Amino acid sequence: MSPSSPETMRRLTYRDAVREALAEAMRKDERVFLMGEDVGRYGGCFAASKRLLEEFGPERIRDTPLSESGFVGAGIGAALGGMRPIVEIMTVNFSLLAADQIMNTAATYLHMSGGQFNVPLVIRMATGGGRQLAAQHSHCLDGWYAHIPGIRVVSPATHEDARGMLWTALQDPDPVLIFEHSGLYNLEGELAADAGPVDIDRAKLCRPGRDISIISYSASLIKALEAAEILSAEGIEAEVIDLRSLRPLDEATFLSSVSRTHRALIVDEGWRSGSISAEISARIMEGVFFDLDAPVERLCSAEVPMPYAKHMEAAALPQVDNIVELIRIMVKTHG
Amino acid sequence: MNAQRTPKKKTPKAERDHVLHLLKNMIRIRRLEEACAELYSAMKIRGFLHLYDGQEAVAVGVMEALTAEDAVVATYREHGHALIRGISAGSILAEMFGKQEGCSRGRGGSMHLFDAKTRFYGGNAIVGGGLPIAVGLALADQMQQRPRVTGCFFGEGAVAEGEFHESMNLASLWKLPVLFVCENNLYAMGTALKLSESVTDLVRKASSYDVAAASVDGMDVLAVEAAAQKAAAAVRSGKGPHFLECRTYRFRAHSMFDPELYRDKAEVEDWKKRCPIEAFSKTLKTEGLLTDKDRQKIEGEAAKEIKEAVAFAEACTWEPVEDLTRFVTSERRSE
Ligand SMILES: Cc1ncc(C[n+]2csc(CCOP(=O)(O)OP(=O)(O)O)c2C)c(N)n1
Ligand SMILES: [Mg+2]
Numbered sequence: 242m243s244p245s246s247p248e249t250m251r252r253l254t255y256r257d258a259v260r261e262a263l264a265e266a267m268r269k270d271e272r273v274f275l276m277g278e279d280v281g282r283y284g285g286c287f288a289a290s291k292r293l294l295e296e297f298g299p300e301r302i303r304d305t306p307l308s309e310s311g312f313v314g315a316g317i318g319a320a321l322g323g324m325r326p327i328v329e330i331m332t333v334n335f336s337l338l339a340a341d342q343i344m345n346t347a348a349t350y351l352h353m354s355g356g357q358f359n360v361p362l363v364i365r366m367a368t369g370g371g372r373q374l375a376a377q378h379s380h381c382l383d384g385w386y387a388h389i390p391g392i393r394v395v396s397p398a399t400h401e402d403a404r405g406m407l408w409t410a411l412q413d414p415d416p417v418l419i420f421e422h423s424g425l426y427n428l429e430g431e432l433a434a435d436a437g438p439v440d441i442d443r444a445k446l447c448r449p450g451r452d453i454s455i456i457s458y459s460a461s462l463i464k465a466l467e468a469a470e471i472l473s474a475e476g477i478e479a480e481v482i483d484l485r486s487l488r489p490l491d492e493a494t495f496l497s498s499v500s501r502t503h504r505a506l507i508v509d510e511g512w513r514s515g516s517i518s519a520e521i522s523a524r525i526m527e528g529v530f531f532d533l534d535a536p537v538e539r540l541c542s543a544e545v546p547m548p549y550a551k552h553m554e555a556a557a558l559p560q561v562d563n564i565v566e567l568i569r570i571m572v573k574t575h576g
Numbered sequence: 577m578n579a580q581r582t583p584k585k586k587t588p589k590a591e592r593d594h595v596l597h598l599l600k601n602m603i604r605i606r607r608l609e610e611a612c613a614e615l616y617s618a619m620k621i622r623g624f625l626h627l628y629d630g631q632e633a634v635a636v637g638v639m640e641a642l643t644a645e646d647a648v649v650a651t652y653r654e655h656g657h658a659l660i661r662g663i664s665a666g667s668i669l670a671e672m673f674g675k676q677e678g679c680s681r682g683r684g685g686s687m688h689l690f691d692a693k694t695r696f697y698g699g700n701a702i703v704g705g706g707l708p709i710a711v712g713l714a715l716a717d718q719m720q721q722r723p724r725v726t727g728c729f730f731g732e733g734a735v736a737e738g739e740f741h742e743s744m745n746l747a748s749l750w751k752l753p754v755l756f757v758c759e760n761n762l763y764a765m766g767t768a769l770k771l772s773e774s775v776t777d778l779v780r781k782a783s784s785y786d787v788a789a790a791s792v793d794g795m796d797v798l799a800v801e802a803a804a805q806k807a808a809a810a811v812r813s814g815k816g817p818h819f820l821e822c823r824t825y826r827f828r829a830h831s832m833f834d835p836e837l838y839r840d841k842a843e844v845e846d847w848k849k850r851c852p853i854e855a856f857s858k859t860l861k862t863e864g865l866l867t868d869k870d871r872q873k874i875e876g877e878a879a880k881e882i883k884e885a886v887a888f889a890e891a892c893t894w895e896p897v898e899d900l901t902r903f904v905t906s907e908r909r910s911e
Contacts, residue, residue: 279766282766283834284835304766306736308736311738373674378687544904548683550685
């Protein structure tokens with residue numbers, strides 16, 4: 242993190258960072274338009290597109306009916322036809338109604354056509370739990386989509402990425418899915434006044450440390466950083482890696498970190514079985530097995546559809562306390 | 577024609593009892609929803625909360641046409657349907673509190689009320705998600721020669737989903753005993769029907785699948801009841817599915833997070849003049865079927881019911897966290 246003077250930094254919410262990115266993209270490129278349920282008159286179900294209708298009009302801030310498969314497919318078609326659509330699906334849960342278009346069409350077109358038709362489509366959606374919205378509105382399926390070749394999957398955890406990933410995604414010739422964790426929208430943070438596009442390829446070392454590498458993404462990254470702070474007071478220095486992109490995975494960054502710290506904990510809001518955390522763990526085994534002082538550990542969501550009751554939901558999600566406790570054990574019992 | 581509205585000619589006393597029963601049911605729902613709004617502000621209820629004020633005549637009228645053997649499928653705006661179907665206000669509120677005595681053990685919350693005893697199959701928070709379920713329940717009845725009806729409630733927003741069209745076609749093709757009840761309150765979150773449908777005549781849509789379809793004033797409980805009785809009788813006699821559009825209006829915001837930027841206050845006020853409870857009361861009074869004393873008695877009983885339900889929910893208990901992963905798969909019965 243580069244030191245910046247107060248004048249060049251400003252405070253804003255993650256939601257505002259997303260909105261700025263949307264507005265900037267619309268201003269810079271006439272081919273860009275936003276389409277999805279309630280993005281216009283309602284202002285976006287998470288208010289991420291509030292007031293954009295006034296500036297850009299209903300052609301480019303396009304309210305759609307409740308037809309996820311239809312408008313995601315239309316986004317694919319518009320991308321093929323030379324537009325640069327940003328399709329907003331309210332949440333990842335509803336993206337499952339469009340899963341066919343995403344997986345069977347967006348992800349396959351280039352390949353099926355022998356390289357003739359690429360799909361420059363960006364799909365944004367909210368993801369994740371923690372707001373007592375129960376089993377049909379709370380799942381974190383970022384890692385699930387990362388299973389699919391042919392698309393990129395990014396999970397911006399920071400204001401910088403919420404602000405900067407969209408433009409880069411729009412420049413990509415292929416479909417990019419952007420997952421915005423619903424628990425992050427209200428989070429305030431600092432952003433450079435001139436913040437702009439950022440890469441969408443690399444993981445980022447957010448906090449250096451010598452004792453263990455915590456590999457995480459999205460809202461779990463915020464918890465990992467909080468845990469690292471607590472552990473630091475106890476003399477345990479955790480290195481924290483923000484994956485940023487789940488597909489492709491920047492394995493070089495996390496493998497080199499694990500080689501230095503010799504321990505790894507993956508914190509992933511997805512379910513454990515068959516998850517992105519399993520993939521990362523496997524890559525660590527494959528890549529730097531002999532550098533490990535302890536088995537790789539994973540902290541994931543409990544394997545249960547998300548319960549509504551607050552205490553049950555809290556117990557189902559990885560929490561700061563769980564990270565701290567697990568790392569204490571990992572650091573003490575091994576090496 | 578009028579003879580068809582009320583299936584059996586009632587004695588004056590029975591007629592009076594019946595209309596007071598309808599009025600009372602609508603008032604019970606209204607008081608329940610008022611309690612929910614208050615309890616939400618008091619942070620006893622969390623997550624998403626969608627209230628039913630204004631639409632009471634639909635649930636109350638249609639439920640009259642269903643028997644205990646029939647099944648009900650509803651949406652996330654289902655407190656009223658659940659209450660009138662026979663789930664106690666106490667167990668509904670306990671559910672919203674997240675308590676284990678709630679009708680879904682606190683796992684579901686406001687959007688996912690379930691009850692096997694009354695054949696109440698939820699509480700589905702995926703728009704359109706309930707329709708295929710209703711088709712399947714009806715298919716099971718047909719295959720087992722049970723003369724039952726499945727009542728399926730959904731908002732007009734659902735007609736844009738593929739599942740609406742697929743369900744209409746399946747139900748019609750297989751002549752399944754489903755009563756589709758579309759509660760057309762003119763808005764799907766912030767999107768007005770006229771801005772999301774090329775054809776806003778919903779009866780025409782259903783008819784295009786050869787589903788018998790009718791439209792009724794959803795603010796008039798007697799009209800809803802009569803239309804539902806007629807449709808349910810036809811469905812029960814093996815004539816295949818029916819579609820009933822109930823033209824109604826929601827008086828409150830879509831959920832507790834909605835600033836209502838998309839509709840005029842004047843429009844809301846206009847519709848409030850047609851409040852299903854007050855309009856019905858007025859008619860009954862002019863017809864000499866309702867006295868002020870009757871109304872007071874009903875109000876007193878409804879208030880008592882809800883007050884006791886709140887106290888019950890307060891006194892209920894939290895499910896132990898150790899039970900978190902229960903009910904993910906069925907628990908084997910130890911014979
Ligand atoms: C498949 C799906 N897409 C989007 C949503 C988000 N959402 C919840 S309610 C709603 C509006 C539905 O309107 P309508 O069907 O008319 O029912 P109403 O709320 O008016 O009762 C939307 C868009 C959802 N729950 N499911
Ligand atoms: Mg509606």
